[in-house]
Amino acid sequence: MPDILTNMKISIVGTGNVAFHLGKRLVEKGLTINQVIGRDEAKTRWLSEILQAKQATFAKNIDESSDLFIIAVSDTAIEEVAKKLSEFIDKQCVVHTSGSIPSTILQPYFKHFGVLYPLQTFSLTSQPDFDKIPIFINNTPQYYIPFLKNLAEKISPRVYELPDEDRMTLHVAAVFVNNFTNHLFKIGSEILAKQNLPFDVLLPLIEETVNKIRHNPPLSMQTGPAKRGDNVTVEKHLAFLEQQAPQYDLLYTLLSISINPDLKINK
Amino acid sequence: MPDILTNMKISIVGTGNVAFHLGKRLVEKGLTINQVIGRDEAKTRWLSEILQAKQATFAKNIDESSDLFIIAVSDTAIEEVAKKLSEFIDKQCVVHTSGSIPSTILQPYFKHFGVLYPLQTFSLTSQPDFDKIPIFINNTPQYYIPFLKNLAEKISPRVYELPDEDRMTLHVAAVFVNNFTNHLFKIGSEILAKQNLPFDVLLPLIEETVNKIRHNPPLSMQTGPAKRGDNVTVEKHLAFLEQQAPQYDLLYTLLSISINPDLKINK
Numbered sequence: 001m002p003d004i005l006t007n008m009k010i011s012i013v014g015t016g017n018v019a020f021h022l023g024k025r026l027v028e029k030g031l032t033i034n035q036v037i038g039r040d041e042a043k044t045r046w047l048s049e050i051l052q053a054k055q056a057t058f059a060k061n062i063d064e065s066s067d068l069f070i071i072a073v074s075d076t077a078i079e080e081v082a083k084k085l086s087e088f089i090d091k092q093c094v095v096h097t098s099g100s101i102p103s104t105i106l107q108p109y110f111k112h113f114g115v116l117y118p119l120q121t122f123s124l125t126s127q128p129d130f131d132k133i134p135i136f137i138n139n140t141p142q143y144y145i146p147f148l149k150n151l152a153e154k155i156s157p158r159v160y161e162l163p164d165e166d167r168m169t170l171h172v173a174a175v176f177v178n179n180f181t182n183h184l185f186k187i188g189s190e191i192l193a194k195q196n197l198p199f200d201v202l203l204p205l206i207e208e209t210v211n212k213i214r215h216n217p218p219l220s221m222q223t224g225p226a227k228r229g230d231n232v233t234v235e236k237h238l239a240f241l242e243q244q245a246p247q248y249d250l251l252y253t254l255l256s257i258s259i260n261p262d263l264k265i266n267k
Numbered sequence: 268m269p270d271i272l273t274n275m276k277i278s279i280v281g282t283g284n285v286a287f288h289l290g291k292r293l294v295e296k297g298l299t300i301n302q303v304i305g306r307d308e309a310k311t312r313w314l315s316e317i318l319q320a321k322q323a324t325f326a327k328n329i330d331e332s333s334d335l336f337i338i339a340v341s342d343t344a345i346e347e348v349a350k351k352l353s354e355f356i357d358k359q360c361v362v363h364t365s366g367s368i369p370s371t372i373l374q375p376y377f378k379h380f381g382v383l384y385p386l387q388t389f390s391l392t393s394q395p396d397f398d399k400i401p402i403f404i405n406n407t408p409q410y411y412i413p414f415l416k417n418l419a420e421k422i423s424p425r426v427y428e429l430p431d432e433d434r435m436t437l438h439v440a441a442v443f444v445n446n447f448t449n450h451l452f453k454i455g456s457e458i459l460a461k462q463n464l465p466f467d468v469l470l471p472l473i474e475e476t477v478n479k480i481r482h483n484p485p486l487s488m489q490t491g492p493a494k495r496g497d498n499v500t501v502e503k504h505l506a507f508l509e510q511q512a513p514q515y516d517l518l519y520t521l522l523s524i525s526i527n528p529d530l531k532i533n534k
Binding site: 128175178 | 342343367386387388390393395396399400401425427433435436437438439440441442443444445446447448449450451452453454455456457458459461462464466468469470471472473474475476477478479480481484485486488489490491492493494497500503504507508511514515517518519521522525526
C-alpha cells in the first residue's frame, strides 16, 4: 500500500519546545522536514540543522511548495504568524498545535486549516514519550484529514479526531491536572521550607498518588481528612495555615469543601 | 556490634493497610513480630498468619512481654485503642503511626510514647517502595529513640527525628500534594467525561507534571494561562466552566489568582 505521506512536503513554523520535539519525532519516524520557518534567525538555523531541513525567516526564502505548514508557536503568536505566512501560501494546509486556540483562528488566512494538538507539556530538557501522548486533530474542510491522521499516527499510536469545542474541554481539564497540580506541589514545598524540611520527602507520596489513578478512577481513590469528614483535623490544619501560610487558608477550605460538601468548618 | 533490636519484642496493634505493610516489611527485614492485636478476630487471624505472629484481641491473650507496641489504626481510633491497651501494659513503649495526631494523645496512658510515621498513602493492592518512603519518629522521654531509630532504619533508609509540631507541617503539605491533587485529577476526569473523553488521555501529562518536579523546584516548573498572565484564556475557561461545570468555577479562579496575583479576571 502506498504511503499517503510519500511526496508530501512538511514545513514547521516555530523554533520552540513543541517545534523541536515534534520535528525531531517526525524525522526519527523517517519523514523529511522540508523547511523550518522562524522569526529568530539563530534559533531557526539551530533547529533546521537538527532536523536537516532548509531554513527560512518570514522576510525571505519561504518554500511555497510544502503541502503542510505546522505552526508550533505560542498561543498569542499564532494569529500574527498565520497572517505573515498567508502572504506566501494559498491552497496548502496549515495547522497549529495549541490546545486552547480554536482552529478557526486560521480561517481568515487559509483555505485549508486545522489543528494537530499533542496533549503534553514540553520542555527542552526532558524527552517526551510520544508513544503515550494522545494527539488530537481536526481539519476544515476535511480534505486533509486522512493525511493529518497518517501524519499524527507517525508521531503517536493514540490519535483522535476532535472538534474545536471538545479541545477546549481537554485544555481546561489539562489546566486542572497539570498547572493547578504543579501549584499544589509548590504550596507543599513552601510549607515544608518554612520548617526547613526538604521537598523531596513528599516525592514518594506524590508518585503513589499518581500510581493509584493509573488503573482506578480518581474519585474512588480520594482519601484525607476532608473526604472522611474529619472536621477536627481540617480545623487544626486551617489554624496551622493561619499561622504559617495564611495565603493558602482559603484554598484549603475551598478544596476541602469541594471534596466533601458536608464538611462543617467552624472558623 | 550487637544489634540493638536483638531480643526486642514488637507487637502490632491494628489490622489495616499500615499494619499490614509495616508488619510485612519488618518481617522481610528479618525481624520477628511477637503479636498482632486487633479488634476484629478474623482480620487479626489473617494478619497474624501473614506475619507468623501470635494473635490477640483486646478481650484476651495480650502478651505483655513485648517491648514496643505499634498502634497502626485510623486516627479516630488511636485514643480508644490506647486506653484499652493501657489496661495491660505499663513500662513498655507505645507509638502510633499517624501524621496528623500528636504523640501526646498517648501521654495519659503510657510512660513511654512516641510516633513512627511513614509518609505514604497505603492501600492493600499496591506495593509500597519502602526504600524511598521517609519515616519520621519521636519519643518522650527519649529513652527509646535509639531503638526506634534502628527499627525505622530497618524499614527505610530515610529516617528523620521530628517533633509533633513539624509533623503537622508535613501532614498539611501532604494534604495539598496528595488529597487535593487527587481531587484535581477527579475534576479533570469529570470534565472529560461530560464530553465522553476517557480520563487516560490525561495520564501522560500528569506523569510529565510529576517528572518535572523530581529535579526542579515546582515554582520554576509552573506553566499555563494563569502563570503567563493570559487573561483571555483564563476568561474563556471560566465561561466554559460556567456552562459545563459551574461547581469548579470558583476553584479555577482561586487557583489561578494564587498562581498569579496580577491576573485581572473580569467576570
